[in-house]
Amino acid sequence: MEKLVSIIIVNYNNYNYTIDCLKSLIQQKYKNYEVLLVDNGSIYKNFLILKREIKQFKNFLSINLIRSEKNLYFGAGNNKAIKMANGEYICLLNNDTEVLPDFIEKMVNFLENNPQAGMISPKIKLFQDKKYIWTTGGQVNFRTSAVVINRGYLEKDQENKKYSKIEPIDFAPGTALFVRKEYLEKIGLIDEIYFMYWEDPDWNFRAKRLGYESYYVPTTIVYHKIPINRSKNDKRQIFNDYFFKRNKQVFVWKFATIKELIIFYIKFYSEIFFEFIRKLKKKDFKVLAININSLWQGFRIGLRRRTHRPCKKDLIKNFYYIKKLHGF
Numbered sequence: 001m002e003k004l005v006s007i008i009i010v011n012y013n014n015y016n017y018t019i020d021c022l023k024s025l026i027q028q029k030y031k032n033y034e035v036l037l038v039d040n041g042s043i044y045k046n047f048l049i050l051k052r053e054i055k056q057f058k059n060f061l062s063i064n065l066i067r068s069e070k071n072l073y074f075g076a077g078n079n080k081a082i083k084m085a086n087g088e089y090i091c092l093l094n095n096d097t098e099v100l101p102d103f104i105e106k107m108v109n110f111l112e113n114n115p116q117a118g119m120i121s122p123k124i125k126l127f128q129d130k131k132y133i134w135t136t137g138g139q140v141n142f143r144t145s146a147v148v149i150n151r152g153y154l155e156k157d158q159e160n161k162k163y164s165k166i167e168p169i170d171f172a173p174g175t176a177l178f179v180r181k182e183y184l185e186k187i188g189l190i191d192e193i194y195f196m197y198w199e200d201p202d203w204n205f206r207a208k209r210l211g212y213e214s215y216y217v218p219t220t221i222v223y224h225k226i227p228i229n230r231s232k233n234d235k236r237q238i239f240n241d242y243f244f245k246r247n248k249q250v251f252v253w254k255f256a257t258i259k260e261l262i263i264f265y266i267k268f269y270s271e272i273f274f275e276f277i278r279k280l281k282k283k284d285f286k287v288l289a290i291n292i293n294s295l296w297q298g299f300r301i302g303l304r305r306r307t308h309r310p311c312k313k314d315l316i317k318n319f320y321y322i323k324k325l326h327g328f
Contacts, residue, residue, distance in 0.1 A: 001032075002030060002031065002032035002108075003032065003087070003088040003089060003108065003112075004032050004033065004034065004086060004087040004088055004089075005030070005032065005033040005034070005087045005088075005089045005090075005091060005104055005108060006033070006034050006036055006081075006085035006086060006087030006089070006090050006091065006181070007025065007033055007034070007035050007036070007091045007093055007104075008035075008036045008038065008078055008081040008082065008085065008090065008091065008092050008093065009021060009022075009035060009036070009037050009038070009093050009094075009095050010038045010040050010074065010077040010078060010081075010094075010095060011037060011038065011039050011040060011042060011050060011095050012039075012040045012041065012042055012071060012077075013042045013043060013046050014042075014046075014095060014096070015042075015046055015049050015050040015053060017095050017096040017225060018037070018050060018095040019050075019053050019054070020098060021093065021094075021095050021096070021097055021098060021099075022035070022037075022054065022057055022061065022063075023098075024097075024098040024099045024100075025061065025099065026057060026060040026061060027101040028099075028101055028102075028103065028104050028105070029101050029102055029104075029105045030102075030104035030105040030108060033062075033087070033104055034062045034063075034064065034085075034086060034087060035061050035062065035063045035064070036064050036066060036081035036084060036085060037050075037054065037063055037064065037065050037066065038066045038068060038077050038078070038080055038081050039065065039066065039067050039068065040068050040071050040072055040073070040077040041068050041069060041070045041071035041072065047067065050065075051065060064084065066080060066081060066084065068080060072192075073192075073195040073196045073322075074174070074190075074194075074195070074196040074197075074199055075189075075190040075191060075192040075193075075194055075195065075196070075199045076190075076192045078092055078174075078190055079189045079190050079192065082184070082189060082190075083189075085181060087181060088180065088181055088182070089107075089108060089111060089178055089179070089180060089181065090178070090179050090180075090181050090184070091104070091107070091176070091177065091178050092174050092176070092177045092179075093175075093176050093222075094174075094175045094176065094224065096224065096225040096226065097124075097127075097175065097176060097222050097223060097224050097225070098127060098222070098223045098225075099176070099220075099222050099223075100220050100221055100222075102219075102220050103122070103176075103220050103222065105220075106122070106217065106219040106220040107120060107122065107178045107217065107220065108178075109219075110166070110215070110217045110219070111178060111180065114215070116211075116212065116213050117212065117213055117214075117215050118179065118180075118183055118187070118204070118207035118208070118210075118212025118213060118214060119171070119172040119177055119178065119179045119203065119204050119207055119212070119214045119215075120172050120177070120178050120179075120214065120215045120216075120217050121137060121172035121173055121175070121176050121177050121178070121215075121216065121217070122176055122216075122217055122218060122219070122220045122221060122222050123136055123157075123163065123216070123218035123220070123221045123222070124136070124173070124175055124176060124221070124222045124223075124224050125157060125221055125222070125223055125224070126154075126223070126224060126226065127223040127224055127225040127226075128225070130223060131156050131157060132154055132155065132156055132157065133152040133153065133154065133155050133156075133157050133163065134150070134152075134153065134154075134175070134224045134226060135150040135151060135152060135153060135173055135175070136150075136151045136152040136163040136169075136216050136218065137151050137169030137170070137171065137172060137173065137214070137215075137216035138150060138151065138169060138170050138171040138172075138173055138200070138201055138204075139151055139169070139170050140170040140171065140201060140205075142252055142255070142256040142257075142260035142261070142263070142264055143260055143263045143264065143267075144264070144267060145264065145267040145268040145270075145271050147248045147251065147252060147264065148171075148198070148201055148248070148251075150173070151163070151169070151216075163216075163218060164218055165218070166215060166216065166217050166218065166219070167215065167216055168213050168214065168215055168216075169214050169215060169216045170201070170204070170205075170214065171200055171201040171203075171204035171205065171214050172200070172204060172214045172215070172216070173200050174199060174200035174203075175222065175224055176222040177200065179207075183207065183210075183212060186210055187203070187206050187207050187210060187212075188206065190202075190203055191203070192315065193250060193301060193305065193311050193314070193315055193318075194243075194247045194250065194251075195243065195247075195318065195319075195322060196243055197240070197243045197244060197247050198243075198247035198248060198250065198251050201251060202251055202254065202255075205254075205255050238287055238290065238325075239325050241290075241291070241294075242290055242291070242293070242294045242322075242325060243294075245272075245291060245294040245295055245298060246294040246295075246297050246298035246301075247298065248268075248298070249268075249295075249298030249299055249301075249302045250298055250301050250302040250305060251302075252264050252302065253299075253302025253303055253305055253306045254302065254305050254306060272291075272295065275291075276288060276291070279291070290325065293321070297314070297318060300314070301314050301318075
């Protein structure tokens, strides 16, 4: 008998992508699955449209629509659904993805035959141009300022050659991630201090500390509708940059050795110095203030996480600061 799989999808003001994702799910060969759809604080009109549109799937999918009045961001949004999931396997799936009919089947088959696997993800390619790869899993190097690298990013895919073999990876990305629910009793839920970005390497590394491996499983493909080219002055890019600078520090503080931490900060601050000089010359003071805040918050929260001190007050303060960034 097929084990129940709980697929978690988080929607935020983008019901069109979500509906397309659900349409790809109804084609699954594997039939024993439920969908937990979290509306993550979308404007009410958008939520009502989503609620109306998912009725078309009532004869094909078991959908539990969960409404959050506030945008809880990636970590807390997924955690809300994980707590309600009934499946033996849990799949986090971005709403801006579309999957092949064998998606669930191939992922479950691998987990069934590999008990040492903690978290796994498939080959993920660009939806806009399916010849190109989005990621084949993540690599981590604490001795660089980037820290995390998406393997295969924007490389042209070559079937049966590069990235065609199942292999261990540093982390399975949360874009399309499978994990056994029973393991979460030991690993714990997603760390909500990140809000968005870097939760997935953190989750994987916590699993690794307990002896579970992360794997890239290219026996199926997920297509990701992700914008590649953004202007550096794009408001969304400024918003994202806040999280990149903040969250990579939190991650490094939590998992790097002291030596790796020192090397990271030497390289990180060297790059930041020249970036700040350019912003000063352009008199881009608002963006500079956002960057400084991200540096301070990342350092402070990272240090608190490393020394196992509570961050609840930081979480609340950051939540309201991030809300202000939406209107920047």
